[in-house]
Amino acid sequence: MRQHVLRNKEKIIEKNGRFLADDPKGCRGRWHSLFDDGYASAPLYIEIGSGKGQFICNMAKAHPDRIYLACEGAVNVYPRILQKAGALELPNLKLIREYIIDPSEYFEKGELSGVYLNFSDPWPKDRHAHRRLTHVSKLLAYKEIMAPGTALEFKTDNDALFDFSLEQADLAGLSVAAVIRDLHASELAAENIQTEYEEKFAGEGKNINYMKIIF
Numbered sequence: 001m002r003q004h005v006l007r008n009k010e011k012i013i014e015k016n017g018r019f020l021a022d023d024p025k026g027c028r029g030r031w032h033s034l035f036d037d038g039y040a041s042a043p044l045y046i047e048i049g050s051g052k053g054q055f056i057c058n059m060a061k062a063h064p065d066r067i068y069l070a071c072e073g074a075v076n077v078y079p080r081i082l083q084k085a086g087a088l089e090l091p092n093l094k095l096i097r098e099y100i101i102d103p104s105e106y107f108e109k110g111e112l113s114g115v116y117l118n119f120s121d122p123w124p125k126d127r128h129a130h131r132r133l134t135h136v137s138k139l140l141a142y143k144e145i146m147a148p149g150t151a152l153e154f155k156t157d158n159d160a161l162f163d164f165s166l167e168q169a170d171l172a173g174l175s176v177a178a179v180i181r182d183l184h185a186s187e188l189a190a191e192n193i194q195t196e197y198e199e200k201f202a203g204e205g206k207n208i209n210y211m212k213i214i215f
């Protein structure tokens, strides 16, 4: 997909650099050291593919007792996350400005209390299926770094990707605690924090799929 060029990105990054995790692989097993002492035992949550950051920033604001890591590799997109974190002055959010390929390089066993995947790239060609963030190989990789009993939550407008992801959870032997085909018409709607893509697709009348996988 062609990326819109963000002209003032260097200025945004310079102004909001305090939200960057500069050496994310070096933070493996010691993420808490990036945050104030009050967060020493706070649970750690990540979103992979945060886009412009509306979801993860609003989650961090809504749950000030948790630590959040936004992960976004697109250089013309991630500065928007820094901008939002700066506007809200979030003490509990940092950004990994990289494409996460192997999560075990960033997190040690059981280090995470939650993973969010929102409107992940569909990679529609069969030969690219292994790149989908809900491919069985990825689900098994998340399992390694998640604390037992914690959850991955996945939202998408893409019905085919959603069906594929359910199959992959089954292949991984994981328990799916919730499957909702129309999140905005469900009882979870009231507490749902929307992403930028979600607002766009829901605004066009598309149903939003939601699943919760327990590790």
Ligand SMILES: C[S@@+](CC[C@H](N)C(=O)[O-])C[C@H]1O[C@@H](n2cnc3c(N)ncnc32)[C@H](O)[C@@H]1O
Residues within 6 Å of the ligand: 048, 049, 050, 051, 052, 071, 072, 073, 074, 077, 098, 099, 100, 101, 118, 119, 120, 121, 195, 196, 197, 198
């Ligand atoms: C379709 S957009 C959705 C953005 C946002 N989650 C939303 O719902 O508005 C997917 C984003 O995920 C990012 N992305 C894809 N794979 C990634 C990965 N492995 N690590 C980090 N970011 C990734 C892309 O750069 C893109 O910005």
